[in-house]
Amino acid sequence: MPVRVGSNGFGRIGRNVFRAAYASQADIEWVGANDITDPETTAHLLKYDSNYGPFPGQVQATDTGLRVDGKELRIFAERDPAALPWGELGAEVVIESTGLFTDRENASKHLEAGAKKVVISAPATDPDAQIGPMINIRALDKIARHVEDALAHGARVLAGGKRLPELGPHYYAPTVLADATHEMLLCGEETFGPVVPLFRFDDEAEAIEAANNTPFGLASYFYSQDLRRIDRVSRALEAGIVGINEGALSSEAAPFGGVKESGYGREGSKYGLDDYLSIKYLCQGNLA
Numbered sequence: 705m706p707v708r709v710g711s712n713g714f715g716r717i718g719r720n721v722f723r724a725a726y727a728s729q730a731d732i733e734w735v736g737a738n739d740i741t742d743p744e745t746t747a748h749l750l751k752y753d754s755n756y757g758p759f760p761g762q763v764q765a766t767d768t769g770l771r772v773d774g775k776e777l778r779i780f781a782e783r784d785p786a787a788l789p790w791g792e793l794g795a796e797v798v799i800e801s802t803g804l805f806t807d808r809e810n811a812s813k814h815l816e817a818g819a820k821k822v823v824i825s826a827p828a829t830d831p832d833a834q835i836g837p838m839i840n841i842r843a844l845d846k847i848a849r850h851v852e853d854a855l856a857h858g859a860r861v862l863a864g865g866k867r868l869p870e871l872g873p874h875y876y877a878p879t880v881l882a883d884a885t886h887e888m889l890l891c892g893e894e895t896f897g898p899v900v901p902l903f904r905f906d907d908e909a910e911a912i913e914a915a916n917n918t919p920f921g922l923a924s925y926f927y928s929q930d931l932r933r934i935d936r937v938s939r940a941l942e943a944g945i946v947g948i949n950e951g952a953l954s955s956e957a958a959p960f961g962g963v964k965e966s967g968y969g970r971e972g973s974k975y976g977l978d979d980y981l982s983i984k985y986l987c988q989g990n991l992a
């Protein structure tokens with residue numbers, strides 16, 4: 705039996721969940737989407753994605769939404785999630801990806817409307833669960849490989865450290881590891897899972913040296929109440945983004961990007977426009 709999924713918001717995240725379900729041929733039936741954008745624009749945005757390329761199937765706008773490979777996809781234009789026909793459509797999971805209904809009270813409106821579960825695509829307030837399954841088995845295998853490698857190099861498990869098959873094939877327990885060292889894979893490769901390795905250090909210089917001892921430099925985070933230390937450490941960290949007493953630091957108004965092997969250029973902010981602009985140099989002389 706396919707899982708019946710709908711989305712509130714058919715923007716970047718909503719469309720990409722739809723694309724991922726389409727591309728993986730997962731056993732998912734899309735029951736409908738809700739977005740206040742008109743179907744013509746939505747069809748265009750689904751067809752042409754500057755990051756992921758053209759949609760691999762046929763997409764047309766209709767009066768009621770989209771037709772994808774000849775199959776109707778209803779798109780509602782309803783501002784109140786409680787008024788969506790999720791019950792009638794048999795929606796089991798609603799992807800809440802408007803960015804607007806991220807707290808328990810508002811996301812629950814989808815449940816009132818008849819959905820069985822809601823996945824909120826953004827940091828949520830007071831949800832039932834913060835950590836869900838990994839995207840696929842490869843992601844889970846990578847986490848397991850990193851944890852096994854860390855244990856082989858002397859790490860100790862303080863919490864988690866195992867798969868949770870009783871919840872489903874893609875769950876890994878949130879894990880905290882003590883005695884992490886720089887030889888471990890999780891120090892050089894992105895684990896992309898719920899694993900926190902703890903490293904010991906004696907002073908600020910040692911912490912900075914360890915943090916910079918990587919070919920990568922996207923984001924760094926540190927915690928301090930000392931303004932002098934904040935100034936010193938944020939200058940010394942080799943990263944494009946530094947979080948100071950703050951972990952959720954992405955914002956459309958701030959430049960997102962790294963240094964070293966974490967790439968060139970920036971997304972977001974006015975600097976995000978640089979890649980789309982051509983510089984024209986005018987050299988004017990001899991004006992009488």
Ligand SMILES: NC(=O)c1ccc[n+]([C@@H]2O[C@H](COP(=O)([O-])OP(=O)(O)OC[C@H]3O[C@@H](n4cnc5c(N)ncnc54)[C@H](O)[C@@H]3O)[C@@H](O)[C@H]2O)c1
Nearest residue numbers: 713714715716717718738739740741783801802803825826
């Ligand atoms: N989980 C992740 O990895 C991740 C990554 C990027 C963004 N996000 C979060 O997901 C959310 C959506 O991000 P996005 O990039 O898809 O944004 P987006 O702006 O591309 O999409 C939001 C969509 O919601 C629609 N919308 C606005 N108001 C609505 C309403 N009242 N009812 C129905 N639809 C409405 C908009 O028309 C738009 O199409 C944001 O909160 C963002 O922070 C999560």
